[in-house]
Amino acid sequence: MRTLAIDKVIPLVLFIAVGYALRGKFQKPVAVGAIKTLIINALLPAALFLSTIKIDIGQGLLSLPLFGLAINFFLLGIGWLLTGLVIPSKEKAKARSLILMFASLAPGLTVYPFTQEFLGEQGLALAGLVDVGNKCFVLIGLYALGMYLHQRSVDTSHINLSKFKTIGLTLIQEPANLALLLGLSIGALNLGNTLIPEIVLQALQRLAACTTPMILFFVGISLKPKTLQLRKILLILLVRSAVGFWFSAAVLILFKPDTLAETLLAVVLPQSGLSLWPLLYASQINMLDQEQYRRTHPTFDTEFALGLLSTSIPISIGVNLIIFSNSAFFILPSHLGLVGTILLLLFSIAKGTGNREQGTGNREQGTGNKNYHNS
DSSP, X not given: OHHHHHHHHHHHHHHHHHHHHTGGGGOSHHHHHHHHHHIIIIIHHHHHHHHHHTOOGGGSOTHHHHHHHHHHHHHHHHHHHHHHHHSOTTOHHHHHHHHHHHTOOOHXXXXXXXXXXXXHHHHHHHHHXXXXXXXXXXXXXXXXXXXXXXHHHHOSSOOOTTXXXXXXXXXXXXXXXXXXXXXXXXXXXXXXHHHSOHHXXXXXXXXXXXXXXXXXXXXXXXXXXXXXXXXHHHHHHHHHHHHHHHHHHHHHHHHOOSSHHHHHHHHHGGGOOOOSHHHHHHHHHHHHIXXXXXXXXXXXXXXXXXXXXXXXXHHHHHHHHHHHHTHHHHTSHHHHHHHHHHHHHHHHHHHHHHHHHHHHHHHHHHHHHHHHHHO
């Protein structure tokens, strides 16, 4: 099982590597924009539609999408609090990027490969139901949040509520949201096998098959290691993983899942990597800053957001592989609480060490400037 899971993970990493190796061929913004447009308007809508028409929400399992939403809102609150600890107050674009990215989940890349191998089709179906709530939050909630943060950055004195009507219309018109709502409706009515012609399904399946490779390829060509603030990003992801384990421990104590599949999904889903969607939203809003407002300081730091996304994927894959391979340890709430506490202690130690090093550097710089002026 473990070998099969690793075999599924290696191609994911290779797609990022291939994109990074070919990034010189995609230096023009038009080329990168074309790939991003293809992903947003064609590939992801096809994948969303196919994944939702297969889900029978009438199974009395509405609690699972709500569980996905609970993870999102919990991480959103933690991310908002975390900005004050790891992001300097003057780096507002970076703080907004952290808030927007932190609560998103991408189980399709970092959970599904393991779920299918270790828990079978039943586990995969349960994960898909949980992901319905996450999809609604990421596609609708984070887009609205991104526009809210944009409005706050443009005019901090007040928020023009009338503009949220425009946001609502834009949400409805987005191909991905249309695909999500249409797919959920068809799935709820159990019409997936009768309403859609087989030839249309085959075309959508071939289109959706390109989604994961193109997303990872896009991450690879957009990656800039020289500007990647790896230490800060690792600290952020360390906290995210720690609070994820605490959240899972609380869920196991309060709700006591009946099956091993439900228990493991409650543990691994909060450890999912970050989603591409908020990064795409941030890029679109920054383009709006340039075209409409002619701002020199964009709303979001997309390079920082990309660093969070690209780093979270391999870390999430590694953590979830460890969880599935040692399930007997990770299904106990006490063990989850212990792991979360250890990770937070590591964060505190690393952050304290970094602050001392920064303070020493500032003092040395100040002493150097003083000696220069005296001479």
